[in-house]
Amino acid sequence: MGEHRDIGRRSSESARAELVDVVFRRHYAALLRLAVVMVGDRGAAEDAVQDAFVSLHRNLRALRDPDAAEAYVRSAVLNRCRSWVRRQATQRAKRPLLLVREGPRRTPEDATLARDEVGSLVAQMRMLPRRQREVLACRFVLELSVAETAALLDIGEGSVKTHTHRGLHALQQGIEVNR
Amino acid sequence: MSTIEERLARDIEAVTGGIVVTDSDLRDARNQVQQRISGRQQRHRRRGVVAAAAAAAVVVGVATWQSLGSDDETLSPTEPVPTPTSTSLSAADQTFLVGDAPTAEELAGVWRLDNPTVSRMLFMFTADGSFSYDDTGQLSADPMVHGTFVVDGDTISVDVDGGTAACAGRTLSLRAAMAAGGGLHIVPVGLGDFDCDRPFRPQWALERVLPGGMGGLEAPAEAVWRPVTGPEVVVATWLDPQGEYVSELRGDGTYTVLTGPGELADLGTWTLSDSSSRLSLTSSGDSPSCQSGDQFVLSNLQATDFGTLVIRGDVARKDCQVLLRAEAWFSLAP
Numbered sequence: 001m002g003e004h005r006d007i008g009r010r011s012s013e014s015a016r017a018e019l020v021d022v023v024f025r026r027h028y029a030a031l032l033r034l035a036v037v038m039v040g041d042r043g044a045a046e047d048a049v050q051d052a053f054v055s056l057h058r059n060l061r062a063l064r065d066p067d068a069a070e071a072y073v074r075s076a077v078l079n080r081c082r083s084w085v086r087r088q089a090t091q092r093a094k095r096p097l098l099l100v101r102e103g104p105r106r107t108p109e110d111a112t113l114a115r116d117e118v119g120s121l122v123a124q125m126r127m128l129p130r131r132q133r134e135v136l137a138c139r140f141v142l143e144l145s146v147a148e149t150a151a152l153l154d155i156g157e158g159s160v161k162t163h164t165h166r167g168l169h170a171l172q173q174g175i176e177v178n179r
Numbered sequence: 180m181s182t183i184e185e186r187l188a189r190d191i192e193a194v195t196g197g198i199v200v201t202d203s204d205l206r207d208a209r210n211q212v213q214q215r216i217s218g219r220q221q222r223h224r225r226r227g228v229v230a231a232a233a234a235a236a237v238v239v240g241v242a243t244w245q246s247l248g249s250d251d252e253t254l255s256p257t258e259p260v261p262t263p264t265s266t267s268l269s270a271a272d273q274t275f276l277v278g279d280a281p282t283a284e285e286l287a288g289v290w291r292l293d294n295p296t297v298s299r300m301l302f303m304f305t306a307d308g309s310f311s312y313d314d315t316g317q318l319s320a321d322p323m324v325h326g327t328f329v330v331d332g333d334t335i336s337v338d339v340d341g342g343t344a345a346c347a348g349r350t351l352s353l354r355a356a357m358a359a360g361g362g363l364h365i366v367p368v369g370l371g372d373f374d375c376d377r378p379f380r381p382q383w384a385l386e387r388v389l390p391g392g393m394g395g396l397e398a399p400a401e402a403v404w405r406p407v408t409g410p411e412v413v414v415a416t417w418l419d420p421q422g423e424y425v426s427e428l429r430g431d432g433t434y435t436v437l438t439g440p441g442e443l444a445d446l447g448t449w450t451l452s453d454s455s456s457r458l459s460l461t462s463s464g465d466s467p468s469c470q471s472g473d474q475f476v477l478s479n480l481q482a483t484d485f486g487t488l489v490i491r492g493d494v495a496r497k498d499c500q501v502l503l504r505a506e507a508w509f510s511l512a513p
Contacts, residue, residue, distance in 0.1 A: 024209055033195035042198070046208065053212045055332050059268070083279045121190035140184075140191050154277060172183045
């Protein structure tokens with residue numbers, strides 16, 4: 001954090017590029033994972049994350065606190081994923097939900113999940129109402145606390161809990177229906 | 180049996196665990212970002228050069244641009260047009276711009292100022308990339324600003340090529356967000372103390388008019404309808420009850436009908452006769468949907484004003500298939 005502040009104070013073009021670089025190195029992979037979970041397509045996810053960093057570079061001077069860069073770029077990624085999903089819906093694309101790659105079955109003891117296709121619950125998560133899926137992404141992909149999620153999405157902590165509960169409940173119901 | 184939280188966490192881990200980001204991937208992605216940043220900067224410089232050249236030409240030929248002062252006279256052809264105000268957003272602007280970045284497809288259509296109290300400003304973004312803005316709702320004939328737009332993230336850049344606000348040659352930068360409920364929030368940035376600054380406000384909250392943004396309009400049952408007293412009543416921009424057509428009746432006796440996302444449906448001339456009780460619209464040869472001379476006539480013309488001016492009449496003649504309806508026309512802008 002302190003590194004960000006020192007760089008930010010210089011407020012020159014090179015300092016901006018350097019700050020974007022620092023945030024990029026630290027957060028690109030995590031943000032890419034977030035975007036893949038949100039849109040289900042690695043190419044689209046890469047576009048969203050790169051676009052968010054371009055936006056960060058453009059708006060860095062507008063951020064009052066350089067430490068806000070991380071929150072800004074996270075929010076920008078969510079924003080762009082949201083736009084991508086909406087564009088897909090608008091274009092009525094019949095895009096299948098994509099699996100990135102089947103990872104190792106990490107919990108063979110979980111017979112239920114083993115029966116399911118990997119990513120099926122994530123795919124269901126993408127079908128949830130926007131706020132529910134974003135809250136779940138913050139809590140379970142970015143592993144943010146309730147307070148951090150509330151700050152990032154600019155909603156109350158009570159809303160975070162409510163959307164988390166509703167989202168998880170909807171996923172549970174989906175599993176029971178498909179059983 | 181695991182909880183749904185645990186199962187979701189494991190499924191996310193299984194999905195994201197398969198996403199490998201190598202050092203090479205990281206370098207490639209960083210290069211892509213840098214290229215896009217450089218591309219933006221070059222585009223901005225090019226826009227600046229074009230704007231500078233246009234501004235220089237206008238300064239030579241048009242008296243109204245003399246008020247631009249010495250800033251433009253000192254422009255170097257290789258330097259961008261100076262933007263005297265910051266393009267950064269205030270905290271209030273950032274709060275105002277909460278929402279998704281708009282796409283060109285989402286912008287396409289006609290928008291009006293939400294709950295207008297004084298101004299009846301209208302905006303139009305067309306599917307082919309043109310932009311019009313007018314403070315009195317006259318989008319088709321003499322808008323205050325006309326140009327072409329592109330969307331890049333949350334920024335709408337408008338290259339102005341005409342309009343009564345004398346902004347031609349400028350590139351307007353509008354930061355925008357699709358607000359909750361389908362509204363459009365816009366903050367103009369980077370505008371200086373120019374003549375063309377005049378029509379702009381710090382923030383705009385807009386609601387969609389076309390396509391189909393405000394259908395289902397009804398005059399209240401208790402509305403008192405009175406005869407139309409003269410052409411000043413009908414010179415306005417009107418929306419049909421289904422929200423499908425925007426009809427612009429201008430003081431010079433011409434009219435334009437827009438539909439869909441701002442597509443031209445009809446144009447021609449209008450007259451008021453029989454003691455202002457009969458409104459006739461006659462299509463011109465340039466009408467894309469009607470034959471030259473086609474008429475749409477409303478008789479027994481009446482008006483009511485319950486905060487929104489509304490006119491209605493009986494259809495006495497309808498030659499063209501443009502679906503103007505007679506139930507009532509609601510004023511969007513005087």
